[in-house]
Amino acid sequence: MSSEAFKQEPTLTSMFQAIDRIDTQFPHGYNDLKAVVIGGGTGAPVSIRTLLSMGIQTSAVVAMADDGGSTGILRAEAKVTPPGDIRKCLAAFAENPDDPFTKAFKYRFEFARNHTLGNLMLSALEEATGSFPEAVKICGKLLGSKGRVYPSTLNNVVLNARTLDGRTLHGQATACKSETALDTVWLESAGQPMPYVEAIRAIYDADFIVLGPGSLFTSIIPNLLVPGIPEAIERSKAKTIFVCSLADQQGETWGLSAIEHVDALRRHGIGRNLDYVLIHSAEKIAPRPPLQDSFEAIAGSGALASAHQENREGKPLSANIRSVEVTYEDIQKIQQDGTVVLVRNMVDPQRPTWHYPPALARAFADVFRLNTPSSGA
Incomplete structure (x- = not known):
């Protein structure tokens, strides 16, 4: 029998090996906490495995x-x-x-x-x-x-998208491979999609709602486009945490900064119901003058020409990796509505587009500590 004929996806195998190396000691009180992860199939499992390793009672609501x-x-x-x-x-x-x-x-x-x-x-x-x-x-x-x-729904839905340069894309598989960053997405179905009642119940029962990590427009946001899901998040007692992508390897968020990720979530249903944002940075974020050479989201004739040039040179967008940009000024803007931003070094040392579970666990623990009464109180 050929083992080559039976392959497992690396996102479901090697990335989870780091879970066994989490050495941070977490309080037993975390066993009483409930979290629901909202996302898709690649990024959400990282949060799922990380939360489970911390002793958190975890469930998931998944895009369809x-x-x-x-x-x-x-x-x-x-x-x-x-x-x-x-x-x-x-x-x-x-x-x-x-x-x-x-x-x-x-x-x-x-x-x-x-x-x-x-x-x-x-x-x-x-x-x-x-x-x-x-x-x-x-x-x-x-x-x-x-x-x-x-x-998140049992209705037959199709994801459509509009790019920053005005093109319309049909289908999730097409949208996630866009050559230019997306601006807006919406669901198409025969009738208004209905939320799955157990998904709503999981959101109501949670102490923490974790969005991501994962593809912003094609994995996380599609859940928020189901009527009833954003309303459940708003009415839930839970604190909402967004785990921002740390690097771009595909076109849908190509060049978008951390604040643009947050703005997209807010435009697509999360509104002001965002309590914490976890952002990766290997360096301390301090006030600084705007970088003249910072990469902007591909849109308009100039940037689109740049994208085509990369392809002509044999370097398709999918082969490039760019860190999601975050500045001190953007952090201040995100926090104006009461959202708390936590900046941590969370990159996997071997895989620059993946979160490192032990580091993600420590970031989650920081959020939990901010919402758990101290033993001396």
């Missing part, structure tokens, strides 16, 4: 707009609910990552149209039970899941 790869094929040909991002979050909740079933659940078969076993199982169980939530629940039990995963 994925239409690329294996999920896209299943949506188009089998008319199923998109399983991909749900599968990745389920894998993150698995009790034992080395369990044979858990490893098999994450296998991707290049010889079978690049499908994953997890996607096929979720779709087959949806057909067998007549219920996607029931399919998710069954897979969770098989994985020994340490938390629940909820779709």
